[in-house]
Amino acid sequence: MxxxxxxxxxxxxxxxxxxxxxxxxxxxxxxxxxxxxxxxxxxxxxxxxxxxxxxxxxxxxxxxxxxxxxxxxxxxxxxxxxxxxxxxxxxxxxxxxxxxxxxxxxxxxxxxxxxxxxxxxxxxxxxxxxxxxxxxxxxxxxxxxxxxMSGDMIGHASFRERAEALTHFTRVHLQPVPLKEDDEKLTFACAICPSGGRMIAAGHYASPRDDLVVKGPHPLTYGRDEIPVYCCHEPIMEIDSIEKTGVPLFVVEPAERLGFETCKTYLYKRPEDIPAKYYERLGLRKPETLNKDESR
Missing domain, CATH: 1.20.120 (Four Helix Bundle (Hemerythrin (Met), subunit A))
Structure with a gap:
């Protein structure tokens, strides 16, 4: 809300x-x-x-x-x-x-x-x-x-600290932020992404604005064939956090139809539970050992 x-x-x-x-x-x-x-x-x-x-x-x-x-x-x-x-x-x-x-x-x-x-x-x-x-x-x-997008990454912080930071980060887009929690993770699932998704739906990547669509596959496109340029800040933040802490600050699962379907953002409670595929799509490998987060 x-x-x-x-x-x-x-x-x-x-x-x-x-x-x-x-x-x-x-x-x-x-x-x-x-x-x-x-x-x-x-x-x-x-x-x-x-x-x-x-x-x-x-x-x-x-x-x-x-x-x-x-x-x-x-x-x-x-x-x-x-x-x-x-x-x-x-x-x-x-x-x-x-x-x-x-x-x-x-x-x-x-x-x-x-x-x-x-x-x-x-x-x-x-x-x-x-x-x-x-x-x-x-x-x-x-x-x-x-x-x-460089800054102090907190991928190694407690789940609570990461949850509070990501919730605030999402709310600054001034849209409702639906949350769902299970034993494994916290899921942010706005009907339409409050930043990049709204831009797509509003036609920013079509005439007359014609903003750039980045062609892939590439780490900046999450390995997809293409992604709107504004959305590239998400993989950049994940890469930066992994390189600094071994853990992505969050994990974005982009919708099949960007701007028209729900993009989901996952915040895993235990870094070791993050699937390796979320590292591999960025051209990285999941570390063999990760510090376990015992905070709840």
Whole structure:
């Protein structure tokens, strides 16, 4: 459930403590989202300037900022974080004053505004990656994404720590996140992926945007014949985590029909239970020994 909707449900049930928690969660999600996309775009543009002689960010931006073809890439380019922090404070104040209607209205307005910025950032990143792919090939995509997605990987952390991190990572896309747990793993199964899947369904890989579809088979396509360029960040994150910790941070099982069927993300409780095929599709081998996770 979206945080703004969970807030409304908590208030309707009279659980003000839970409502306060959902306001905090919404604030954390929108601020994380805008930092992620701003940082991603900057890292990719910096990579172009450093690695592609004769090219600079102005050339890339001129190529992707066709606002007739992709109006969502325009809009206010200023950092919304300061005003979102102010709005979150106003939501807290409305909640504390007992004005539930204003609390819900303002929370949903914050969510909707953040979603516009989310879709702006997502579209711009996909367009920049498309430019890189056409200029530098799949090797360029892998190198640029390797920098953009690199970070502290927690594949070796406890199941609880990994579950909390992945849940937050998924929620920053501001869509409902259905979860199912069994003895082996936690499964995230959004009807349509809240980032790449929504882009496919919205026609980003067809005219007039014509974002790049990466041809495989290749580790960046999970060994498939093709995959939309934006979706390549998932295998990059898995590869980075495996190389650093021996364990993928998560495992994505892409849908047969991307953007129209459910992609599933698995978080295994015990790293040793991760099937070897999820390593092999990335061109890697599963380590013979893995530290067992005893945390539950």
């Amino acid at each position: 979206r945080s703004a909707d969970a807030l409304a449900e908590a208030l309707e049930a009279g659980d003000r403590e839970a409502a306060l928690g959902f306001v905090k969660r919404l604030r954390r999600e929108v601020l994380s989202m805008i930092r992620n996309y701003a940082g991603w775009e900057e890292t990719l543009l910096a990579w172009v300037e450093r690695e592609r002689e004769g090219h600079d960010r102005s050339e890339v931006l001129a190529a992707i900022e066709d606002f007739d073809a992709a109006p969502e890439r325009g809009g206010d380019p200023s950092d919304p974080a300061p005003r979102w922090k102010e709005e979150a404070s106003a939501i807290f104040a409305a909640l504390e004053s007992g004005d539930d209607a204003a609390t819900i209205e303002r929370a949903r307005a914050l969510h909707d505004n953040a979603l516009l910025h989310h879709d702006r950032g997502m579209s711009r990143v996909s367009a920049i990656l498309s430019w890189i792919g056409r200029e530098a090939g799949i090797e360029g995509i892998q190198a640029a994404l390797g920098e953009a």
